[in-house]
Amino acid sequence: MHFLFEPGFFTSGPVRTAAVIGALTAVVSAVVGVFTVVRSQSFAGHALTDVATTGGSGAFLLGLSPLSGFIAGGVVGGGAMEMIGVERARSRDVATGIVLGAATGCSALFLYLDTTQSATTGATQQILFGSIFTIDPSTVPTIVILSAATLLGIGVIHRPLLLGSVSAELASARGISLRVVGLLFMLALAIAVGLSSIAIGSILSTALLIGPAATALRITRSLRTAVAVACFLGVLTTWLGILLAYDSVSWDPSSQGLPVSFFIVAIVFLLYLASGLPFARQLSGRRAGGGPPQGEIPPRREDASLGAAV
Amino acid sequence: MTVAPVLEVDGISVSFSGRTVLDGVSFEIRRGEFTGLIGSNGVGKTTLLRVILGLQRPDSGQVRVLGQSLSAGGRSLGYVPQKVLLDPDIPIRARDLVALGLDAQRYGFGRRTKAQRELVAKMLSDVDAEGFADARVGTLSGGEQQRVLIAHALISGPRLLLLDEPLANLDPKSVQEIVALLHRVASDNGVAVLLSAHEMNAVLPVMDRIVYLTQGRAASGTTDEVVRPEVLSKLYGHHVDVLKLHGRVLVVAEPGAENDDVPDHPPVTVT
Numbered sequence: 298m299h300f301l302f303e304p305g306f307f308t309s310g311p312v313r314t315a316a317v318i319g320a321l322t323a324v325v326s327a328v329v330g331v332f333t334v335v336r337s338q339s340f341a342g343h344a345l346t347d348v349a350t351t352g353g354s355g356a357f358l359l360g361l362s363p364l365s366g367f368i369a370g371g372v373v374g375g376g377a378m379e380m381i382g383v384e385r386a387r388s389r390d391v392a393t394g395i396v397l398g399a400a401t402g403c404s405a406l407f408l409y410l411d412t413t414q415s416a417t418t419g420a421t422q423q424i425l426f427g428s429i430f431t432i433d434p435s436t437v438p439t440i441v442i443l444s445a446a447t448l449l450g451i452g453v454i455h456r457p458l459l460l461g462s463v464s465a466e467l468a469s470a471r472g473i474s475l476r477v478v479g480l481l482f483m484l485a486l487a488i489a490v491g492l493s494s495i496a497i498g499s500i501l502s503t504a505l506l507i508g509p510a511a512t513a514l515r516i517t518r519s520l521r522t523a524v525a526v527a528c529f530l531g532v533l534t535t536w537l538g539i540l541l542a543y544d545s546v547s548w549d550p551s552s553q554g555l556p557v558s559f560f561i562v563a564i565v566f567l568l569y570l571a572s573g574l575p576f577a578r579q580l581s582g583r584r585a586g587g588g589p590p591q592g593e594i595p596p597r598r599e600d601a602s603l604g605a606a607v
Numbered sequence: 608m609t610v611a612p613v614l615e616v617d618g619i620s621v622s623f624s625g626r627t628v629l630d631g632v633s634f635e636i637r638r639g640e641f642t643g644l645i646g647s648n649g650v651g652k653t654t655l656l657r658v659i660l661g662l663q664r665p666d667s668g669q670v671r672v673l674g675q676s677l678s679a680g681g682r683s684l685g686y687v688p689q690k691v692l693l694d695p696d697i698p699i700r701a702r703d704l705v706a707l708g709l710d711a712q713r714y715g716f717g718r719r720t721k722a723q724r725e726l727v728a729k730m731l732s733d734v735d736a737e738g739f740a741d742a743r744v745g746t747l748s749g750g751e752q753q754r755v756l757i758a759h760a761l762i763s764g765p766r767l768l769l770l771d772e773p774l775a776n777l778d779p780k781s782v783q784e785i786v787a788l789l790h791r792v793a794s795d796n797g798v799a800v801l802l803s804a805h806e807m808n809a810v811l812p813v814m815d816r817i818v819y820l821t822q823g824r825a826a827s828g829t830t831d832e833v834v835r836p837e838v839l840s841k842l843y844g845h846h847v848d849v850l851k852l853h854g855r856v857l858v859v860a861e862p863g864a865e866n867d868d869v870p871d872h873p874p875v876t877v878t
Contacts, residue, residue: 335697453714460711463697463704463744466688467759470660471712514698518743523698 302540314437315429315539315557321444322492323505323531328451329489330510330531331524332482336462340390341378341483343503344397345490348374350499351400352491353424354407358414363424364436367494368443371487374400379483427498427558429539440492447488454481459520496535497558508565509534515572534564611674612637613683613767613799614659618668621654628654630823631668636767636799636816641790642827643810644803646820652803653689655820656769659801660686673766685760685798689771693752695745701755702740705730708759730758733792750781754788761792768793770802774809782809789813807834808855834858 333342352370353363374396381392411420422428451458457478461468465475493502513527538561546554571577614636621629628651636642646652657663659670669676672683685708699707706719706727719727731740734754739747744755753773760768770789774782790813793800804810807817811830818827819834819842826833826842833839834856840846843860850857 331698452716456707456711456713459699460707463693463699463707464688464691466691467686467756468711469662470684470686470688473712514696517698518741519700519703520698 302544309543310434311430311432312539312543314432314434316536317437318432318440319429319496319535319539320532321440322489322496323509323535324528325444325447325489326493326502326505327509327513327527327531328448328524329485330506330508331514331520331527332451332458332462333486333506334510334514335459335520336482338486339503339507341375341393342486342490342506344378344393344400345371345375345487346494346499346502347397347404348400349487349490349494349502350404350424351407353494353499354404354411354420357411357420357424358407362433362436364439364491364495367499368488368491370400371490372484375483375487376480379480423498424494425498425500426556427494427496427501429496429557430542432495436495440495443488443492447485447492450481450485454478458482497538497561501558501562504562504565505531505535508562508569512565512569512572515569516577530568534561534568537561537564610638611671613640613673614801615671615674616655616659616668617670619655619658619665619670620667621651621658621663621665627823629658629665632820632823632825633668634818634825634827636801638766639794639797639799640815641793641800641810641813642802642816642818643807643814644801644818644820645805645807646803647805650820651823652805652820653771656686656771656801656803659769660684683766685763685765685768687753687756687760687768687770687773690776691752691756693745693747695743697743697745699744700741701736701744701747701751702727702731704744704755705736705758705762708762726762730762733761733795734758734788748781749777750785753777753781753785757785757789757792761796761798764796765798767799767801770800772803772805774802774804774806786810786813811854811856830856 330342333339349367349371352366352368352373354366355370356363356366378392378396381395408421408424411424423431457468457473460471461473461475461478468475468478489506490499490502493505496502497505509527509530510523512530513523517523517526538557541560542555542557545560612635616632616634619629619632620627632655634642644652644655654663658665659672661670706723708730709723709726710717710719728737728740731737734757736751736754736758739751744752747755757768757770757773760770768789773785773789777785786809789800789802792798801818802810807814807830814830816828817830817833818825819839821842822844824842826838834849836847836849839849839858846861848859848861850859
């Protein structure tokens, strides 16, 4: 055991807090992440991490907890993106890009001020790359409540959200308001990004959001199993990352220990690569060969004026 | 007391930025009837279906479903949209998509009951989709996806099923299968069908009535009443001939006439 778990791993307070927070944020990220991938909103998710960075660095400057900044930044940024352009994929992309650029510029300013005013580079490291071992235990209840609320929210909207993701036409024909569902989902996405920013840093939070979800989606058939597998992979990854980072004190020459974020992101990446292996792909129920479906004539070009009318 | 028609479309007009798409379109669909909405591409078939669904507000006119105004009757409609692109990366099995036809609009948790799961299984077997019920819908062929979408639209027990160009992009064998399937499922369940197509021949054998749409105006009735030179010539505003050959119908404009909008005629001028 000594070989695997360095002394003090199970009794260390920070490790225990990290394990709880890590598992919670991994589960929220996985659940929200599956829908993010299905809705092709990975880019929006990444942009939110930039906005969360702005919020986190701003909060640090004001002496507030980074978590409140991460989440406030994400919610404001997500709302802005959803307001600017929801009509078409292209305008959504542009809106996301515009918000992202502006937010990153503000982050540059805030991080500069954080560093110069507190005369330490710790702020930059903490905001961008996370600080799961130095989480203030008093923020744990907040994190638990936010996680539970997000999971509950996704559960409540999951059916309209899923049909809206499959086909906007089918959903609106059933009277589902895509606008309401889209805004609620953006809110959940902002909170998920805020939470994983605490765990692995705002820059890397997309990895925990998209990675386990994308891996699960490659090897499962139904949404239910995809969510379950993504949660399992997310928690496994986070705990393994914490373990490796804790143990790394003994192999790192400087005896400082290497960052958790690096290990988590590395495992996420390796799992995603493994899910592309042929035996894993077969689990998703794709037809052999993965080619286009048989017996289909290429789509006919529809009259342009009809497209405009719709 | 007479039974209200399933659908009454009364003087619907729609224009987009000054261009008139529908100009006083009126027709009725009675219970259990199979109606073809026939017209060439861009003639306003999708717009008309969206008006019936309440997704597009008409400039004038009204739609009644089962004698009620649209908002009240909306739940009695099933809809299969045009060209639904189902992404193979979306983790949804044929079975899941059919089940969403029951409860997609419902917020909240709640597992589906055994009765609901049995209904999904029955619906899948009604459209001959049992063989691929557990495959991801995005990996299915066009004809297979149509079956799943039809089951999704029918499972909530609508009185009227609207289908927007369900036969486009299908190979001839799938077209025949889907038409036969729609006819069977609709008459078994007493569901009226309004199916849009840019070509009438595939649905001729099963069609009770036709709504022929061109230049924003519509003529409706049985095929024999509508698909006649005098009726269609009046609708087009210029002379067209109707040829019946081997049980197929061809609508042909005279040489030199603007015949781009004649659906069953290739856009070439015969000299």
